[in-house]
Amino acid sequence: MTMSVKKQRRLAYPPNGEQLDAIWKFINQQRLNGVDLPADTDRVLNKVLAVKRDIPKPKKE
Template identity: 45%
Template sequence: MKLTHLDPYDGRRAAAYPDMGDQLDAIWKVLELLPVLPPDTAAMLQQIQQVKADYPKPPPSAGVSLSGDAA
């Protein structure tokens, strides 16, 4: 009897997906374009937009360079 070892795909597949936050961000950006959302979805979108407004992403040039010096 010959046994065949199957390499599980789930770990490789999970590692290949984009970051969960990036996936969710893409979904919310699409939902922003829809004219009508269910009330609970609209409330969640509003909450996410408020967090982004309260804590905006800094511009790319405001970071630290790879050498550790301020950009």
């Protein structure tokens, strides 16, 4: 049985968390480069960065 295109694409994409992390890293880089962010984006970015600061990933051994 052939897998639907929709399912093939869903399985081929990186996990949502990885996609969001990459997007927020890009947005943060834009802010660090002096780009003025929309207020809502700036507010959410501050929350994302606070979580990363307050709950860091365990270091890989």
